[in-house]
Amino acid sequence: MSITVESPRTLGRRIDVAAVPSVPAGFTVCAHLGWRPSEDGVDLVHTFTAESISDGAAVNALSELVRVGVLAGQDEFESAMVGLIASCCEDPADGWLAFYANSVDDLRTGRSGFSPVHRRARSLVVGHKVLEVGCCFGLFAVQCAQDGLDVQACDICPGALALLDDVSVRLGVGVRTVLGDARALPVSDDRVDTVTLIHLLEHLSSGDVTVAVREALRVARRRVVIAVPFEDEPSEHFGHLQRLSEDDLLRWAAPWIRSGLTVTVFTDHGGWLVIDKPA
Structure with missing residues (x-):
């Protein structure tokens, strides 16, 4: 599933996010993610599923993209975050439900930082x-x-x-x-x-x-x-x-x-x- 989100305060830079079984050729691999520049923004692919998506996992992966300069600012970070969660299942609502359930479980069990x-x-x-x-x-x-x-x-x-x-x-x-x-x-x-x-x-x-x-x-x-x-x-x-x-x-x-x-x-x-x- 693919999600496109515009970053409103970053001159409309587009963050295109898609779930994939594995990162394809042409993308730079970074944690669970792959990225490449696009004509008007950044293409991101990820391997998160309903079983693996969580707040801690997604934040850690995207923070690595911030560290290497792929994402900049709050809007791009949040746009990418929403894209990861909404695209990890065929139905975005199921992606959000999985995100919440996994995140709360991680927080309660100590797996989250x-x-x-x-x-x-x-x-x-x-x-x-x-x-x-x-x-x-x-x-x-x-x-x-x-x-x-x-x-x-x-x-x-x-x-x-x-x-x-x-x-x-x-x-x-x-x-x-x-x-x-x-x-x-x-x-x-x-x-x-x-x-x-x-x-x-x-x-x-x-x-x-x-x-x-x-x-x-x-x-x-x-x-x-x-x-x-x-x-x-x-x-x-x-x-x-x-x-x-x-x-x-x-x-x-x-x-x-x-x-x-x-x-x-x-x-x-x-x-x-x-x-x-x-x-």
Whole structure:
């Protein structure tokens, strides 16, 4: 199956993606992928199937293309990612279902490099009602729902939420989605027990971080959980705008400490900021 996606902010460079049994002649082999330049973009082929497609596997393969200069920027990376998933089965909906099922299984069993982050985040959730802000595909939200929690997932991208709506029904988990911006959450005050912002704030400017944390605290009854990556340089293909460190977390924490809230900052596969409101 072949998928063509245009990268809207990269002068319309086309990313043509097709699933193949093996990489044919004329393509440069890179991990599960093969690539060659086309007249107006890049042709990608891949050997992912319903059994092998997952978030970790796809991200690792595409990150290698970024490293060698084949893909550039967030739009090309995301276009290629969507193409891989949608083309790994004859029916794109089956590709997405396989992607979610495999990705969640990898995260739960520790096969994904992101497993420690999700495992720690889930351990920090308090109460029964959870809002994941900046959910993207919603893999964390799905796990929380599987754990029996009442879960809402919020993102600024309607396409991602539509996928999550469909797949969560097919997986038999009750994730409810809400379209919204982390800087102006469309959720009432004190609506949920825990609000999570897992690898979200590095996508925002410094000023917007302050607003997003304030919004999360407005919506949370009990706790806000923040996780960020520590990188040598912001990952452009992931849409990261800031290089963050523990000093940034301490700076973000300072006003809430002064206001009397209980704040914890620690490191574990990146940085964490946990803010607790009084009971």
